[in-house]
Amino acid sequence: MNDIEKAIINITQNIWESILGLEVRRARDVAPLTQATRERSLTGCVQLAGAWEGSVFLYCSEALAGEVAATMFGTSPETLRNGDVEDALGELTNMVAGNLKIVLPRPCQLSLPAVVEGIDYRVIVPGTKIAAQVLFESNSKPLLVTVLEGGAMGSKRPSAPSGTEKKAT
Amino acid sequence: MRALILDDSRAMRTILRGILTEVGFEVLEAASVRDAIAVLGQGPDFDLALVDWNLPDVEGIEFVRQVRAQRKYDLVKLMMVTTETEAGQVANAIRAGANEYIMKPFSKQAVAEKLALLGFKISQSEHA
Numbered sequence: 144m145n146d147i148e149k150a151i152i153n154i155t156q157n158i159w160e161s162i163l164g165l166e167v168r169r170a171r172d173v174a175p176l177t178q179a180t181r182e183r184s185l186t187g188c189v190q191l192a193g194a195w196e197g198s199v200f201l202y203c204s205e206a207l208a209g210e211v212a213a214t215m216f217g218t219s220p221e222t223l224r225n226g227d228v229e230d231a232l233g234e235l236t237n238m239v240a241g242n243l244k245i246v247l248p249r250p251c252q253l254s255l256p257a258v259v260e261g262i263d264y265r266v267i268v269p270g271t272k273i274a275a276q277v278l279f280e281s282n283s284k285p286l287l288v289t290v291l292e293g294g295a296m297g298s299k300r301p302s303a304p305s306g307t308e309k310k311a312t
Numbered sequence: 313m314r315a316l317i318l319d320d321s322r323a324m325r326t327i328l329r330g331i332l333t334e335v336g337f338e339v340l341e342a343a344s345v346r347d348a349i350a351v352l353g354q355g356p357d358f359d360l361a362l363v364d365w366n367l368p369d370v371e372g373i374e375f376v377r378q379v380r381a382q383r384k385y386d387l388v389k390l391m392m393v394t395t396e397t398e399a400g401q402v403a404n405a406i407r408a409g410a411n412e413y414i415m416k417p418f419s420k421q422a423v424a425e426k427l428a429l430l431g432f433k434i435s436q437s438e439h440a
Contacts, residue, residue: 161417162327215323217330227322234321237366238416241395249398253366255320 146246147275151288154242155279158235163214170280176287182206185228185260187236190294194248198268199240200289201232205260207284208232229258239288268294313337313432314357318348318375319364319393324416328362328393331423335434344368345375352379358388360430363410365394365401373408380409389430393418 152169159167170176183205190198203211205228209220212231216223233256244251259266271291279286315337317328322343329339337360342348346369352358361379363372372392379385391412392405402413412426424434 158417161419212323216326230321231323234323237321238395241397241416244397250400251398253395255366255368 145275147243147290148277150243150246151239151275151277151290154239155277155286155288157242158238159281162235162238163211165211165214165281167279167281167286170278170285173278173285176278176285181263183260183262184208185232185258186266187232188257188259188266189233189236189240190254191240191244191247191251192254193251195251195292196294197247197274197290197292198271198294199236199243200266200287200291201236201239202287202289203232203281204284207282207286210282210284211235229260232256233258243290270294313359315339315360315362316348316351316358317341317362318343318345318367318372319362320344320367321364324364324393328423331420332360332362334420335424335427335432345370345372345378348375349378352385352388358385360389360391360427360432362391362393365392365396365405373405373410376405376408376410389432391426391430 156167159165185203185205185208187201188198208228209223212223212228213220215231216227237253237256240253268291271293274290274292276289313336315332317325317339319325320343325341329341332339340351342351344367363375365372376390379388379390390410391414392410393414393416395416397415405413412430414422414426427434
């Protein structure tokens with residue numbers, strides 16, 4: 144396990160506990176993830192630029208995204224307003240990326256979060272490789288945190304991840 | 313006590329509003345520096361502003377600079393609430409006039425302790 148993987152585990156568990164009051168644990172069984180890819184899902188993305196270039200992605204089912212958003216808004220998933228789920232997942236991704244900077248070369252700047260949603264899509268950042276990937280389980284649903292290294296950005300703070308591609312929605 | 317929350321995430325503003333309301337603050341919100349300056353200017357006097365760093369228009373530290381440039385806001389306590397974890401960023405915020413700094417994610421207890429450090433009277437029972 145590399146330093147980034149260790150950091151992902153600590154950071155994600157800390158966020159889930161302190162902000163959401165939910166348990167998240169590392170998952171070994173990828174079957175629920177395989178199932179989730181066939182359902183509607185969301186991916187939060189924040190890019191880092193500076194001494195280290197890369198991207199942080201949080202992928203989860205629409206159901207889990209709704210549950211964590213409802214927790215953050217102190218309501219039920221059914222009563223969330225338009226944009227609330229994306230806002231919540233973007234903020235969670237932002238927290239993971241910001242705290243990950245502790246184990247990365249400095250200085251680094253964060254982009255604003257972007258969120259992709261749909262069914263059967265791929266998010267691609269050209270010229271990158273996976274630096275770390277950790278599969279979690281929260282509320283019996285998969286949560287995948289991926290850190291890609293590379294893919295230098297043209298500007299310091301893009302409003303959306305450059306080079307991403309949505310295959311299908 | 314009156315507080316302003318400057319954060320572009322409505323989810324984060326909701327969480328912070330819950331914590332501040334619980335300990336006795338009346339809370340107003342803004343999602344951008346421009347809106348925050350406008351809200352602050354409406355008065356009456358604010359006692360506290362919680363400021364995110366990464367915002368869509370200009371960085372939150374610019375809000376700190378603009379507030380500290382006006383003497384009428386000298387008594388407003390400014391606390392950065394951000395994922396920016398670099399020591400240099402913390403130092404920049406303090407230099408610009410921020411009074412405190414708390415990293416996301418935070419616990420309710422951690423926010424309450426920072427408020428106490430800023431001189432706000434928060435009872436143990438309110439933030440336990």
